[in-house]
Amino acid sequence: MKKLFLILMCGLLMTGCAALKQKTAELKQKQTEAKINKKADALSDLKGATVEPVTEADGSTALKVTFDSGILFGFNETELGEEAKKSIDRLVESISDMPDSRIRVYGHTDIVGSSEVNQAKSTARAEEVAKYLEEKGIAASRITAEGLSFTKPVADNSTEEGRAKNRRVEIYVIPAK
Numbered sequence: 001m002k003k004l005f006l007i008l009m010c011g012l013l014m015t016g017c018a019a020l021k022q023k024t025a026e027l028k029q030k031q032t033e034a035k036i037n038k039k040a041d042a043l044s045d046l047k048g049a050t051v052e053p054v055t056e057a058d059g060s061t062a063l064k065v066t067f068d069s070g071i072l073f074g075f076n077e078t079e080l081g082e083e084a085k086k087s088i089d090r091l092v093e094s095i096s097d098m099p100d101s102r103i104r105v106y107g108h109t110d111i112v113g114s115s116e117v118n119q120a121k122s123t124a125r126a127e128e129v130a131k132y133l134e135e136k137g138i139a140a141s142r143i144t145a146e147g148l149s150f151t152k153p154v155a156d157n158s159t160e161e162g163r164a165k166n167r168r169v170e171i172y173v174i175p176a177k
Helices: 002-042 082-094 115-135 160-166
Strands: 049-055 061-068 102-108 143-147 168-174
Touching: 002 049, 002 061, 061 082, 082 115, 102 115, 115 143, 115 168
Parallel strands: 102 143
Antiparallel strands: 049 061, 061 168, 102 168
């Protein structure tokens, strides 16, 4: 009888611990969402950029900053301009209180030109932004850069307006879990 009682008590304790762990995880996720929303609001006036909270595939919340390519790079260029650096500086300042976050940088192009040329250009632009983030003090181990060429358009590539929207760099700031 005592054994049965102890087994039941252990089961209840374990169930309670699991529920507490779940509630703690939910609370942490809500706090992270609030922090990301606050950062998105603070950066809403970032020149040449769209800033928004997004939900990752695993359900976590991240900060997505999409820079129009024109603000970051001149036509057919892969070197950051001074205005671009100022915008990225503001982003770096804003995330300085998130030292364990991961940063993903994606370069995108429009469909004009060959796949090879666009892949090289999108990769070079993503790597240029990543290099600048490192120069501003973000550890290289936290940053990944990838060129996606014209594989993920956000607008119609048959118009100049659509192609302009597709030429972009996206930076994702993913808070530590």
